[in-house]
Structures are given as C-alpha cells and as structure tokens.
Amino acid sequence: MTLEVGNIVEGTVVNITNFGAFIDLSGKTGLVHISEVADTYVKDIKEFIKEGDKVQVKVLGIDDNGKISLSIKQGVQIAPKRSSRPAEVEWSAPEKKKPASNNFEDIMSKFMKESEEVMSDYKKKQEVRTKSRRS
Template sequence: MTLMAGNIVDGTVINITNFGAFIEVEGKTGLVHISEVADSYVKDIREHLKEQDKVKVKVISIDDNGKISLSIKQANVQKKSVKPAEIDWKPTEKRKPSSNTGNFEDIMSKFLKDSEERMQDAKKHTEFKGKGGKKGQ
C-alpha cells in the first residue's frame, strides 16, 4: 500500500522528542507533532507514548521533500452516527400573563410616569447646581 494523505496505517514509535514522536510506517519515518497525539492538551508526550509502542496513525500530508506528517488523534476519531435533534413542532400553549403583571399598555403607562418623575427630579437637581447654590443657605 502506498502512503497517501488521508490513509490510516499502523506504525511503531521509534523515537520521542519534546515536540513529538517519530513513527515508522511502511519502512518510512514520519512525525506525529505533540498537538496530534491526543484530543486533550499534552504537556509531556512520554505520558502518552513510549518507544516501540504500536500505534494507528493517519497520514496528514507528505511534502515534496518526502516529509510525512502523521496524527494519532485523527486516526482514533470514530465516525459517530449523527442523529438530528428531535424537535417537537407542535404548537405549545401560549403564555397567559399572570394576574399581577397586567397588559402592555398598563405596564407602558407606569414606565412613562416613573420615567417622567425621574426626569423632573434630575432637572431640578441640575438647575440647583447650575445656580451655584448650596443646600442649607
């Protein structure tokens, strides 16, 4: 079998470095970068692999110079059957306003009344400050 990008093949760990592991596949050597070892963050690759381990790898790429990039985590991804979410399309009962909320017009008129009172208080306060007056004079 010829090595091609996308193939999943068996390999053997021949050397481990701080940045990844060299894997022998079909008589050639490729590199699994530390970021392609596991789905979770890998701080120390030696906690996941040791020399002479047999591993399943996916060929990510082969460049023009023959450099082979491999991935262990992509080779171990199992195709999960994706099932669409089940949605109940039946109409639900409309929410009725609770007895203490009132209708929209009532709520809006209360808001406008409160807002107007606050605006008047703010205007009085700014007019008082603008005249340079102090409380208690």
C-alpha cells in the same frame, strides 16, 4: 499499505522528542507533532506513548522533500482505560460550614467594615503618590 494523504496506517514509535514522536511506517519515517497526539493538552508526550508502541496514524500530508506528517488523534479514537471494578461513590452529602451569623445586619456590618479598611488603605496610597509627585 500505501502512504497517501488521508489513509490510516499502522506504525511503530521509534523516537520521542519534546515536540513529537517519530513513527516507522515500514521503512519510512513520519512525524506526529505533539499537538496531534491526543484531543487533550499534552504537556509530556511520554504520558501518552512510549518507544516501541504500535500506533495507528492518519497521514496528514507528504511534502515535496518526502516529509510525512501524521496524526494519532485523527487515526483511531482510543477508548479511556476502564477499571475492572465499579468506582466507589460516597453518597452522603458533604457537611457545609455555617457562617458565624446568618443575621443580615451582622453580615452587612462585617462587609462595611472590611470595605472601609480597603478604601482607607487605598486613600493612604493615593496620598503618598500625590505627595511624591509634588516633590
């Protein structure tokens, strides 16, 4: 197993922090940043991996100080866990709530009433602001 940029190697998770996981690569340690754990948003890294897990990682980079950057999501795509039995599906259509009235005039009058109340409140607030500025 050679540690070269672009290689996919296997390692063991030795420590998990809130920003990533440290992976032991046969005596050398590399870091998988939390953004490189999965293709989806990772809020809690412990939901994806735990200490002692064997993981395949891709070597993203090795700097002059010997720090190794790794990626789990670029290493091997993990297939989603599947249940041994098929999912149960409810085929009946959900009941839709019917409006109190389907009459266009009733709907329009309700809208106009609510709209007038909103505008009335807005005008009152504007008047209060105008009066306070004049004082």
